[in-house]
Amino acid sequence: MTQYTWKSNIFSSKTAIARDHKNIGYFSINFFGVTRMELLHQEYRCKRTGFLGKTLELYATRASEPMAILIFHTWKRSVSITYKQTAYQMKYDSLLGSRFKMYHDDNIIYTYHPSFASGTMETDTDDPLLITLGIYAHIRRRNNT
Numbered sequence: 001m002t003q004y005t006w007k008s009n010i011f012s013s014k015t016a017i018a019r020d021h022k023n024i025g026y027f028s029i030n031f032f033g034v035t036r037m038e039l040l041h042q043e044y045r046c047k048r049t050g051f052l053g054k055t056l057e058l059y060a061t062r063a064s065e066p067m068a069i070l071i072f073h074t075w076k077r078s079v080s081i082t083y084k085q086t087a088y089q090m091k092y093d094s095l096l097g098s099r100f101k102m103y104h105d106d107n108i109i110y111t112y113h114p115s116f117a118s119g120t121m122e123t124d125t126d127d128p129l130l131i132t133l134g135i136y137a138h139i140r141r142r143n144n145t
Contacts, residue, residue, distance in 0.1 A: 002020060002126070003019070003020055003120065003121070003122050004019055004131050004135075005118065005120045006119050006135050008139070013029055013030055019128055025039035025132070027139075029139065034046075035056075037136070043061040044061065045058075045059050054073075056072075068081060068082060070133065072140070078090060078091045078092070079141070086104060087104070088104050088130070090134050100114075100138060109123070110125055110131070112135075114138060
C-alpha cells in the first residue's frame, strides 16, 4: 500500500502533497480562487466554468483539453470527478465533513480521514493525480472557493 499525506499551513494558501514521506508536489488556491498545482514535476491550472463557478476544469499547463472535470454538488455534499474518461464520486461520510470516500461505480477507491490542516491515507491506487484531485476537492469545499 502507498501512503499519501497532505499538509497546509493556516497562514499560507499552499498545500503540500507527499507519497511515502517524499514530497511529490503542491497546490495553492489564492484569495480569488485561482489554483496553481504541480505534481511530479508537471504543472497544472484550473479554470472555473458553469453556473456560479461550481465546475472546475483541470488542464496540464500547455494543454487545450481538460484532463479532469470536477463538479461540486452543494446540497449533496459530494463532488463528481471525471478523470481519464472515468467517472468518480467523492462523498462525505460524516455531517462535519471529517471523512470522505472516493468511489468508482460502487467500489471504494480510497477512504480519507482529514484533520483541519493535514491528513493521511493509504491506498492501492497507483495514480497520484487521482489522489490529489480528491484532496484538492476537499480543500475547495472546506474553503468554499
